[in-house]
Amino acid sequence: MTYQETLEQIYGLARFGIKPGLERISSLLSKLGNPHRKIRTVSVAGTNGKGSTAAFLSSILSTAGYRVGLFTSPHLISFTERIRINGAEIPEDDVVRLTAMVMAAAPPRTTFFEIVTAMALQYFSEQHIDIAIMEAGMGGRFDSTNITDPLVSIITPISLDHCEYLGSSLAAIAREKAGIIRPGRPVVCAGQDEAAMAVIEQYAAAGSSPLHVAGREFTAIWRDDFLDYWGVRGSITGLKPALHGRHQAANASCALCAAELLADSGFVADAAACRLGLSTTSWPGRLELFATAPDLMLDGAHNPGGSRVLAEALAEFPGKRIIMVIGVMQDKDVAAILAPLLPHAAEVFCVAPALERAMPAGELAAAVQRIGMECTVAGTVAEGVQAALAAAGPDDLVLVCGSLFTVGEARAFLLGKPCELVRG
Incomplete structure (x- = not known):
C-alpha cells in the first residue's frame, strides 16, 4: 500500500x-x-x-x-x-x-x-x-x-x-x-x-x-x-x-x-x-508571522478562550490596520469566538475550509454582520488570503484565524504544499 x-x-x-x-x-x-x-x-x-x-x-x-x-x-x-x-x-x-x-x-x-x-x-x-x-x-x-x-x-x-x-x-x-x-x-x-x-x-x-x-x-x-x-x-x-x-x-x-x-x-x-x-521552540500556526508583503499572521484560535488570548496579543501590534480572514467550524460558539476579535478588524473576509464541519462562508458572514461588522464573503481559504493581501496596505497586518483547519489550509497555500484536512 x-x-x-x-x-x-x-x-x-x-x-x-x-x-x-x-x-x-x-x-x-x-x-x-x-x-x-x-x-x-x-x-x-x-x-x-x-x-x-x-x-x-x-x-x-x-x-x-x-x-x-x-x-x-x-x-x-x-x-x-x-x-x-x-x-x-x-x-x-x-x-x-x-x-x-x-x-x-x-x-x-x-x-x-x-x-x-x-x-x-x-x-x-x-x-x-x-x-x-x-x-x-x-x-x-x-x-x-x-x-x-x-x-x-x-x-x-x-x-x-x-x-x-x-x-x-x-x-x-x-x-x-x-x-x-x-x-x-x-x-x-x-x-x-x-x-x-x-x-x-x-x-x-x-x-x-x-x-x-x-x-x-x-x-x-x-x-x-x-x-x-x-x-x-x-x-x-x-x-x-x-x-x-x-x-x-x-x-x-x-x-x-x-x-x-x-x-x-x-x-x-x-x-x-x-x-x-x-x-528554539517551534509551534506553527499559533501567532505565526509570515514575512509576506504585507505581513501575515496565522493563529488557530478556535474557541472563546483562544480568541480572547488572540485579541490580547493584537495589542502587540499598535497602529497596525488588521485585515482579518476568518473561518470557523459549524459546531463552535461562533458569536463568542467573533466577539473579542472583530473590534480589532478594519476589514473582514469570511472563508470556509474544505471540511464538512466548516461553517459556510455566507453563513459566517451573516454572523459577523449580526455583531455589526461589514464583511466580504471570500469563499475558500486560499481565495480569502489572496483577497486580504490585495486589500492590505504595505504597513497593514493580515490575520488568518478562527480554526486550526483554516490556519492549516492557509499555511499550506502560503508554502505551496498540499493540505490534508481531517478531524481528530
Missing part, C-alpha cells in the same frame, strides 16, 4: 466519529504487546495552550540531551506532524508500516484518534525514546492518550469547548481534564477559573498528588521582552521564548515547572537547556 493509500485508509476512520473510552485502545495495545508500558510519558490536557506547552517541554528536554517523542493533534498540513522525535516528523514509510500493524490488531469500530495514538506509542517504543510528551486530543479521563502512566501531568487553561462530549460547565470539563492526574504523581496546573481549580484541587488531594499551580508554586513575569521565571527549585531570568504572544508566559512556565519536577525521575534539564529550549 502506498503512503497516499494509507492516508486514505486512516482518514476513512473519521466516519466512526468521536467515542470517548479506553476499552478499545486498551485491547488494541494489548495485542501490540503493550508498547505504552515500555516508555515513560508526560500527559498534557486542557483547552488552550496544550500544544505550545508540550512543544516547549519537548524542546527543553531535547536540548538537555534526551530522545523525546511528541504526540500532538490535529496536524496543520501533514499527518506526519502528529508524531515526532526531537522535532523530526515520523517518516512516511513508518506511517505505512505502522498503519498496517495497528489496523490488523484493532477491534471493530476503533476510531481515527485511537489508531493514531496506538501508532505513536508503538513508534516511540520501537525508537527507544527516553520520554514522550502526550497531548490529549479531547478531555482527558477517557481520551486514548490517558492509557499511559505519566510521570507528570500538566493541565493548561480550561474553557468551554467540546461541550457535547465534556459537559456544559467549567467544573464538568475540569473533571474530564483532571482524569490525567495519577495518584502520588506531581501535577502542574496553569491559572484557572475558580470552579475549574476547585475540581483540580479536589482530584489532586484525593490521590495525594502534589499540585503545583501557576502564580502560587511557580510564576513567570515579563520584563520588557524577556521572561523571568521563579520555580519550585530555582529561578531563571532573561528568557526569550521563541513563540509570540505575552500569553506564552503561562505556557512556558508550565513547561519549565514540569521540567523541574521531572528531575525527580532522572530527567535533568539545567538552566542552559531551559533557556535554549525555549528560544
Whole structure:
C-alpha cells in the first residue's frame, strides 16, 4: 500500500466519529504487546495552550540531551506532524508500516484518534525514546492518550469547548481534564477559573498528588521582552521564548515547572537547556508571522478562550490596520469566538475550509454582520488570503484565524504544499 493509500485508509476512520473510552485502545495495545508500558510519558490536557506547552517541554528536554517523542493533534498540513522525535516528523514509510500493524490488531469500530495514538506509542517504543510528551486530543479521563502512566501531568487553561462530549460547565470539563492526574504523581496546573481549580484541587488531594499551580508554586513575569521565571527549585531570568504572544508566559512556565519536577525521575534539564529550549521552540500556526508583503499572521484560535488570548496579543501590534480572514467550524460558539476579535478588524473576509464541519462562508458572514461588522464573503481559504493581501496596505497586518483547519489550509497555500484536512 502506498503512503497516499494509507492516508486514505486512516482518514476513512473519521466516519466512526468521536467515542470517548479506553476499552478499545486498551485491547488494541494489548495485542501490540503493550508498547505504552515500555516508555515513560508526560500527559498534557486542557483547552488552550496544550500544544505550545508540550512543544516547549519537548524542546527543553531535547536540548538537555534526551530522545523525546511528541504526540500532538490535529496536524496543520501533514499527518506526519502528529508524531515526532526531537522535532523530526515520523517518516512516511513508518506511517505505512505502522498503519498496517495497528489496523490488523484493532477491534471493530476503533476510531481515527485511537489508531493514531496506538501508532505513536508503538513508534516511540520501537525508537527507544527516553520520554514522550502526550497531548490529549479531547478531555482527558477517557481520551486514548490517558492509557499511559505519566510521570507528570500538566493541565493548561480550561474553557468551554467540546461541550457535547465534556459537559456544559467549567467544573464538568475540569473533571474530564483532571482524569490525567495519577495518584502520588506531581501535577502542574496553569491559572484557572475558580470552579475549574476547585475540581483540580479536589482530584489532586484525593490521590495525594502534589499540585503545583501557576502564580502560587511557580510564576513567570515579563520584563520588557524577556521572561523571568521563579520555580519550585530555582529561578531563571532573561528568557526569550521563541513563540509570540505575552500569553506564552503561562505556557512556558508550565513547561519549565514540569521540567523541574521531572528531575525527580532522572530527567535533568539545567538552566542552559531551559533557556535554549525555549528560544528554539517551534509551534506553527499559533501567532505565526509570515514575512509576506504585507505581513501575515496565522493563529488557530478556535474557541472563546483562544480568541480572547488572540485579541490580547493584537495589542502587540499598535497602529497596525488588521485585515482579518476568518473561518470557523459549524459546531463552535461562533458569536463568542467573533466577539473579542472583530473590534480589532478594519476589514473582514469570511472563508470556509474544505471540511464538512466548516461553517459556510455566507453563513459566517451573516454572523459577523449580526455583531455589526461589514464583511466580504471570500469563499475558500486560499481565495480569502489572496483577497486580504490585495486589500492590505504595505504597513497593514493580515490575520488568518478562527480554526486550526483554516490556519492549516492557509499555511499550506502560503508554502505551496498540499493540505490534508481531517478531524481528530
